[in-house]
Amino acid sequence: MAEYSPARYVVLGLIARHGPMTPYELKARVEDDIQPFWPILHAQLYRIPPELARDGLLREEAEEAGRRRRIFHLTDAGRTALDRWLADPDTAEAETRDPAQLKLFFADLGEPADIVALAIRQAERHRKWLAHYASLRGALDPSQDSRQRSRARLLRLGVLHERAHAEFWESVAADPDRLDD
Amino acid sequence: MAEYSPARYVVLGLIARHGPMTPYELKARVEDDIQPFWPILHAQLYRIPPELARDGLLREEAEEAGRRRRIFHLTDAGRTALDRWLADPDTAEAETRDPAQLKLFFADLGEPADIVALAIRQAERHRKWLAHYASLRGALDPSQDSRQRSRARLLRLGVLHERAHAEFWESVAADPDRLDD
């Protein structure tokens, strides 16, 4: 059984959920919903679907009229691969790349005032994301269907994550040497 | 002024803090302390120092005896570049790549039981990291010096982060449809 990168399952999953799609539509959906926990450059979304089609997990269909965009459909093989991935509770470790934590790590090499300036900006940034996730969540009606519930579940993590980080940076701005949680 | 990637400042910072180093020592320090918020493949730590040396930010010195390892020293130009980076409160956005969140995002396409299995593993994983950070923090004496305080500050974020995630996944395992925080 072939091993695919997570980005490929993003493509399979989006098409499974929303129906046949062009790379351009994939790009829009990834930017809106997926970027925060799995960033994908838009160019990738033009490279990946043809590869999946070559492997039989998608089927390409050229638009008849006008722009003749390339529309990708899920095949049975694609659905099977997706199901297998979803059913597997094993996952690779999460990876984070946060330049702000890097600067904090090396803070002892710089001026004490730098920490505060950094912390103020970070707190602001995380507060913004927190508000964003909270408002997205507010717009949902999770009693509706399993898709809304799925979305609400993940947005809850977004809220908790951003809240923890916002509070951390705020506390650093207020007192860089605070020790307790 | 040239723009360097964060990985380069990791190299400059580690050498600034601990003195002249070989790539192998860099590798060990990165794995121990930096991996969680800025992963770097070990091969990079053999590519980057010669590049920084070419640009004058490091100076290479071959070991005299025995293994003749390549030892890299910080130059004045390197120290200046590092200081400028540390003093700049602007940073790029943090990036996260978490396959578990991806599976959670697409959970509505799979079986309800999959969510629970996934959540149990994730909770376990985050609990482990939480214990790890807590114990590292316990081993510090932050009244000592600014380096220990710096370390303690960042470990506090690690603790808060892992706690938030562990609690989230535990709550998902217990009740996948829980809505409140």
Next chain:
DNA sequence: AGTCTCACCATCTCATTGATATGGTCTCGA
């Protein structure tokens, strides 16, 4: 003394992704 073994250390290669520039196409309003 020889040699064995393991930890230590370094580099190379090929595939994949990152970053971004470039360029075509359609719609709509002036």
Next chain:
DNA sequence: TCGAGACCATATCAATGAGATGGTGAGACT
């Protein structure tokens, strides 16, 4: 009808990812 701007797609080159491979030296053991 002809611009302007949104929509859409691909190409290019650099950087990083992933991991295989191989040398070196110190101490253990015969």
